[in-house]
Amino acid sequence: MNDYHMHTAFSDGEGKMDAFVARAVALGLGEIGFSDHLVPRVCEDEFGDEGYGIPHQDVAGYARAVRRAAARAGVRVLLGIEVDYVPGAEAELETLLARERFDYVICSVHFSDGFAFDSTALRDDPRWDDVDGVWRTYWDTVARAAAWGRFDVVGHLDLPKKFGRRPSAPMTGAEDAALEAIRDAGLAIELNTSGLRTAAREAYPGPGLLARAAVLGIPLTTGSDAHRADDVGRDLDQAAALARAAGHTTTLRLSDRAPEVLP
Template sequence: MIPVDNHLHTRLCGHATGDAGEYLDSAANLGIREAGFCDHLPLYFLSPDKMIPNYAMDESDLPGYVSMVKNLALHTPVEVKLGIEADFVPGHEKKLEALLASYRFDFITGSVHFIDGWGFDNPAELAEYGRRDINTVYEQYFGLVQQAALTGLFDVMAHPDLVKKFNFRPTRDLRPLYEETARVFKSTGVCVEVNSAGLRYPAKEIYPGPGLLEIFLKNGIPVTVGSDAHRPEDVGSGLPEAIALIKNIGYREVATFRGRQIKFVDI
């Protein structure tokens, strides 16, 4: 049984397919009790002439997204939650805060996809790895993840080691970075998303990997789970493996949200 899938996208982001209702049909067929839509917040940190095509919804789409999710909740046996995934880019916190405050989300997920303007998880920008020191990339990434948590704007930190997506691995020991990140997460009260999408990419590993997840458990940081589905057939994909990993590490419950209040369900 999969208690929750807290990371579903919609085609409003431009790189997902299928009707939102089809995602919920897939969830219902899998016996998923709770589904959280978590589409990409508009790219508030870019000027209109710098927008990235097919990456996130336009700001004009945001009210419609909120209305769509709320309406879907009335027509499905699955408990539907209204979430949002917001990219963190330092220097734009005030604008992000104002945009998020305009809506009553059930949960707000923070993520890092850019390092100094470089979309490190974008296949179109893969060549940049060859021009950078991989150890420095990891240090920069985890530094940004920590900064994001410290804003206090987020309930959940998504795919916390996303930087491994294309399986570029550092040569340094990551434990100090992991420990530092866990301490920051603990101090801010954020929840960690155990995201199964890494199984579908070259890393072939859940985000976060076992070593990082063990450190999160040791620091008492709660977890939720999400498939990061961009197609209806991806709903729940890899979540049995994610639940198995969570239980093997030592967790006995996962977090869900309503009105930005956390609660827990046993696994």
Template structure:
């Protein structure tokens, strides 16, 4: 067990994906049933939105996918009313070239949760997935420079929090989590002034910081963000929101017992 701040609601999984995003398995109802089996009182879907990303693999929803998502979500909210609260949210990937398009998307529909993240870094006109384990992608970041990429990632997160109307910041320190050089690079960035800026922006906008338990499934064996960053966040009295980042129904609520 690890100690966390007491504002963590372990009865809510606020971050799950489905097969709609093309890199997860299972339909929405299977996630709802999994949440019920875990005894959760609330489940929030947080499907991916990206704009203007030049990548050979799509890992986000199309406009048609979002229509399906909203219709199925409404059906499930009605069917499971009184048994579990179901939220329909969106995880917005930040692209500095597409801020207006992103704002238009967010204005078009009401969301129960808006997660802010940054999954892609543009290098020489192409976007590379910062959370990928693909060997070619990791090699591209090695060539570009892991320290450089991580510093740019944090700068983009600060811009995203400043410019987008989010409710929770996702993946604070998960960038390049599969890269063999990430540990020393992250340690060097822990006291970066841009992180202090992010925390101040979150506090000013009353945004939550996500505790993402998917980290226990990776080599670091702890939730994101790391304890040192959580300690800095605590000084700003930030609210916390826990999420499993489930990409399969069996992963709903995973490792929540480690957070008690």
């Protein structure tokens, strides 16, 4: 299995890249990729001094560190990045992304109309009073992000379930519109096991979305969303079982964009 979603101290993770690589080698992972956060200014401003992205002046240093780790690793290491998509920030993101040749770009929606709904600090924020509104705007934003065309993989679909809050009624229409936008743009989605470690107790995305993605022929990548070396590869065996149960037979290997048969 491959782990394409890992955060180091360059953004909001802990620890050095070599420790992540050593853990991947010990687990016998196929290939891995670092995906520290790259965040437009408007998102960082929400958190004042507690920014969670790579400082923009350090993007080149981050890329250099990944390449250095890759050169001495016993496993293939890719230079990825997790980009926050918010409508209106496209020009800034384009400039930031043009600075390096990333092997892949994960698109993540952590904001619903300016609200950082996955922030633990905002877990009881009054904007959560409108759970359905948070979800509806989330799905619309994912569809817009996919249509923008600058991404390879959509990260942790259905992230707003993180604290266990679900829409009051199924939102199949909005979900399908997002999935169709993802398919039309030729993007993959990620099966992210970090959801298993939250109140949602379910990987992102859940089984229903995962099955509809399989029907639409949307490729799947896998990731732990590790923020420390101990979590590298976490629950990827379970991810393989979930993917198979939902009708996927392969995952997408990002180094050459080739399908890999699920174990």
